[in-house]
Amino acid sequence: xxxxxxxxxxxxxxxxxxxxxxxxxxxxxxxxxxxxxxxxxxxxxxxxxxxxxxxxxxxxxxxxxxxxxxxxxxxxxxxxxxxxxxxxxxxxxxxxxxxxxxxxxxxxxxxxxxxxxxxxxxxxxxxxxxxxxxxxxxxxxxxxxxxxxxxxxxxxxxxxxxxxxxxxxxxxxxxxxxxxxxxxxxxxxxxxxxxxxxxxxxxxxxxxxxxxxxxxxxxxxxxxxxxxxxxxxxxxxxxxxxxxxxxxxxxxxxxxxxxxxxxxxxxxxxxxxxxxxxxxxxxxxxxxxxxxxxxxxxx
DNA sequence: ATTTGACCTGGGCGT
DNA sequence: GACTACAGGTCAAAT
Numbered sequence: 001x002x003x004x005x006x007x008x009x010x011x012x013x014x015x016x017x018x019x020x021x022x023x024x025x026x027x028x029x030x031x032x033x034x035x036x037x038x039x040x041x042x043x044x045x046x047x048x049x050x051x052x053x054x055x056x057x058x059x060x061x062x063x064x065x066x067x068x069x070x071x072x073x074x075x076x077x078x079x080x081x082x083x084x085x086x087x088x089x090x091x092x093x094x095x096x097x098x099x100x101x102x103x104x105x106x107x108x109x110x111x112x113x114x115x116x117x118x119x120x121x122x123x124x125x126x127x128x129x130x131x132x133x134x135x136x137x138x139x140x141x142x143x144x145x146x147x148x149x150x151x152x153x154x155x156x157x158x159x160x161x162x163x164x165x166x167x168x169x170x171x172x173x174x175x176x177x178x179x180x181x182x183x184x185x186x187x188x189x190x191x192x193x194x195x196x197x198x199x200x201x202x203x204x205x206x207x208x209x210x211x212x213x214x215x216x217x218x219x220x221x222x223x224x225x226x227x228x229x230x231x232x233x234x235x236x237x238x239x240x241x242x243x244x245x246x247x248x249x250x251x252x253x254x255x256x257x258x259x260x261x262x263x264x265x266x267x268x269x270x271x272x273x274x275x276x277x278x279x280x281x282x283x284x285x286x287x288x289x290x291x292x293x294x295x296x297x298x299x
Numbered sequence: 300a301t302t303t304g305a306c307c308t309g310g311g312c313g314t
Numbered sequence: 315g316a317c318t319a320c321a322g323g324t325c326a327a328a329t
Contacts (some may be wrong), residue, residue: 119322122320122321122322122323123322123324124320124322124323125322126321127322128321130322216324216325217323217324217325219321219323219324219326220324221324222322222323225322238322240321240322241320241321241323242321242322260323262318264316273317292322
């Protein structure tokens, strides 16, 4: 396609920022690696194309947005060396997990609506199918650009999604989530749509959590994912099957192999949150993705 | 307060 | 190649 509106370099060591790892670790679902190993993706109203500069600790980024958008998305305003050092001081048990995932960063979505609907797709599902579903939803938004044959769309607004029929999503393979997604889209619109969602980012984590739990179809786990990845509540600790495995291994050995109940969810999540504070979400991401990568061989 | 069963679909792995 | 288990869970009903 024609020249990108913005083209800039980001200079940072790979151990502090691995763009592919950060983009494909289950925090966002609209990034792809191209044949020539560039990373191309979209978030909210922006698209990005990222390539590693030969022999240098730097990236060349083309984007619809200025550097600040990219920097915010990958949370480059947080110093990874500092975060890692603080995390290992607060929890030495984290060190092997952080070392196993060098360059993995906690991201910060620029679009709460996209994150909200992305994680509605994630319940009892696996990353590859979530990816397909999120990209189906994204196709309801206007096309931004085509980069290396990859169709990049602006993620649709709430009003658009609220008009989608359940049957339509069923046909696209959404399964039973077709019903919850269309219902929740309408509920979200009636609560004020995007403005309401954004307001959850401005209120304390605990209150945002309660608001999100008011949607039928959003439980603790999804509420925490939305809070963490979409509303910048970085102290949120979603407990999914992977974090549950890690948490029982590290902190609650007497619960290993047991089912996750409401009470245990609350205790495990609060424990990690109290241990790492506003860095808890970053810790969670390292524990999560290390377990995703290694869980098959571990058991 | 915990446990159980139902729920769409499609990679992936072992038989 | 069919089978089966399971995946970034949630809800309602039955212990």
